[in-house]
Amino acid sequence: MSPRAGLTTDAVVQLAMAVVDESGPGSLTLAKIAERAGVAAPSLYKHVKNLAELRQLIDLRVVREMAETLRAAATGREGGDAVAAVADAYRGYLRRHPHRTGALTAAPDRGGAELTAATHAVAEVVFAVLRPFGFDRARAVHATRCIRAAVHGFAGLEASGGFGLPEDVDESFEVLKKMLVQGLTNYSEQEKE
Amino acid sequence: MSPRAGLTTDAVVQLAMAVVDESGPGSLTLAKIAERAGVAAPSLYKHVKNLAELRQLIDLRVVREMAETLRAAATGREGGDAVAAVADAYRGYLRRHPHRTGALTAAPDRGGAELTAATHAVAEVVFAVLRPFGFDRARAVHATRCIRAAVHGFAGLEASGGFGLPEDVDESFEVLKKMLVQGLTNYSEQEKE
DNA sequence: CGCCTCAAGCTACGAACATTAGCTTTAAAG
């Protein structure tokens, strides 16, 4: 099926993600990937258009993985419980892969329809989790944005070492989750007015 | 005082920030700065140790500016009002300078004592704003983290074009602020238990 | 007024990287 080393686009992306995980997206270089793949640098262009596209492929993969992770965390739970579980899953993913934070803020429009779809899939999970709260569409959108902002913000700051003080970060996150759940409950009660 | 063109470290940083603001931190290049300064690229090394240091100087400046912005927004307000004003100021700054988001997640330890101090100054503002809530130290830290996470997360996602749907982003932010203020109030009431 | 010093700037150079062009090989299809 393929001559010689049997490299594929997927394999290249996988190697690239390993590099990112080890030393950050700024250190991603085709030369490094080529070395790991046991191949000369220009050969990579047979599997990837250029470095920019490779970055997009990484972003896509990360967003997809995140959607799957969140979906798994949400299934079988409802309401505040589900919100907390999704929040924990989001933070957990970024704790396991701190250097992937940037991939999750990739503009959904740039990066092709697939990235848009994957981003949508993430939002879908949150939307579904929010159903028991009974929001109308507009409110569901606002609520989703708040959840995403708070959780992504927290996980991102944690991932980049932004929390310098010695106080327990887990507890901070517990506080955040409680605020969120309570805020959502409250927001859903205002709905009827 | 100085021969020829009279470049200074400050001027270099200023030019660099203009480049970042125009086309993002990824496109920052010493060559581009040199061109704007009307100088050959190597000359920049007389004012800046290297590109990495220049990036740190940019980060430092951004964090300092943010601290000042927040301080200005907070003065003369108290409680929930002050929290909302600080949140608006934070978001406003990042709306005016979308490409500076990354500078605000710079790890406070890397980047020297000055960055640490500047980061501290930002936290100080939030701390001060939180005083009327009457938190003990640990709770104040947790609350500060929550505010920062939520507001920074929201502003960062907005800056990177992360909110695709057509619903009004301003209204989403209003919701977030309300959740935050209410959550803080609630958190301060739990204090006595 | 003329000279000295030194920091600001310059040219030349080397290393790392992205990317293109064009050749070679090998695995699979017939």
Next chain:
DNA sequence: CTTTAAAGCTAATGTTCGTAGCTTGAGGCG
């Protein structure tokens, strides 16, 4: 066994960071 297209290679170009060492001009001092 032959063909063929994809996978890989070498060579080469352009960009950029960074270093080394030279040149010059502005301000201080005799």
